[in-house]
Amino acid sequence: MPDSSTTVRVRYAETDKMGVAYHANYFVWFEVARCDLLRALGSTYRDLEARGVMLPVIAARCEYRTPARYDDDLEIRTSGALLSPARVEFTYAVRRNADGAALAEGRTVHAAVDLQGRPRRLPADIRAVLA
Numbered sequence: 001m002p003d004s005s006t007t008v009r010v011r012y013a014e015t016d017k018m019g020v021a022y023h024a025n026y027f028v029w030f031e032v033a034r035c036d037l038l039r040a041l042g043s044t045y046r047d048l049e050a051r052g053v054m055l056p057v058i059a060a061r062c063e064y065r066t067p068a069r070y071d072d073d074l075e076i077r078t079s080g081a082l083l084s085p086a087r088v089e090f091t092y093a094v095r096r097n098a099d100g101a102a103l104a105e106g107r108t109v110h111a112a113v114d115l116q117g118r119p120r121r122l123p124a125d126i127r128a129v130l131a
Contacts, residue, residue, distance in 0.1 A: 002129060003079035004040045006033040007097070010072045021068035026104055027060060030092050033076040034108070037090065041080075041129050051123055055088065055110040062106040073097040082130040085121040086112045
């Protein structure tokens, strides 16, 4: 499975009054990491859309282990796998760089659709890399 590593720093705006990262921000960080993985594989969302393919999220989950806090430097390990010719799954592992603590694990599933929202196959080069 292809994978990549992305680093993000928890910004003040992403935390609550106690300095803990708000849970929904993990999905934003997942998107940043997913875009980095696609770029590492030689493509981007912009490239896919130019080729007539969009990848909407059809399932998402996150299991929280330990809170991220303001100014934490986080590493997000992301991997991708082909579930079918028209579906792809990305998995995420979030760790704090300072102590290696496992903060969260997540998963998103995406369907390949054309610009009108109809299902379609992923491009052959993307399928080959994720297979």
